[in-house]
Amino acid sequence: MLDPEKYEEVKKIFTAYLESKGLRKTAERYAILEEIYSRTGHFDVEELYAGMKERGVQVSRATVYNTLDLLVEHHLVSKHQFGRNLAQYEKSYGYRQHDHVICTECHKVVEFCDPRIHGIQTMVGELLNFHILHHSLNLYGVCGDCRAKAARTITE
Numbered sequence: 001m002l003d004p005e006k007y008e009e010v011k012k013i014f015t016a017y018l019e020s021k022g023l024r025k026t027a028e029r030y031a032i033l034e035e036i037y038s039r040t041g042h043f044d045v046e047e048l049y050a051g052m053k054e055r056g057v058q059v060s061r062a063t064v065y066n067t068l069d070l071l072v073e074h075h076l077v078s079k080h081q082f083g084r085n086l087a088q089y090e091k092s093y094g095y096r097q098h099d100h101v102i103c104t105e106c107h108k109v110v111e112f113c114d115p116r117i118h119g120i121q122t123m124v125g126e127l128l129n130f131h132i133l134h135h136s137l138n139l140y141g142v143c144g145d146c147r148a149k150a151a152r153t154i155t156e
Helices: 004-021 027-038 045-054 061-073 115-127 144-155
Strands: 077-081 087-091 099-103 109-112 138-141
Touching: 004 027, 004 061, 027 045, 027 061, 027 087, 045 061, 045 087, 061 077
Parallel strands: 099 138
Antiparallel strands: 077 087, 099 109
């Protein structure tokens, strides 16, 4: 669901970024931004493109890809490679740092936040004299649903 205040803030930041790069401020780019900030969770390019087409938004795949690249470059969207050849994206401006657990069977992604990780990040930065900007932690395993499905298959 779209948070109108957050969207207006992100839109202003994106507009300033486009102006600073001398890029056009097109209705398609803003429609993509709005679609992304209306979503929850992770999505791939095809899901984003299909969702926009479903709502009657006329946009090309190339524009979706190019706009996503701009949004990732300016840290308004995060791009992830969760062990597959398919990139996943999520909105990132104004959202808390979190990490991911990924099922290697069904590819379900679950987000989690543990403040101890932030403490480790701070300690390592101080210890090694680094100003840590961000981190990425992905844990891979088999989810409970897939383990249960495998157990049912064995007993059948």
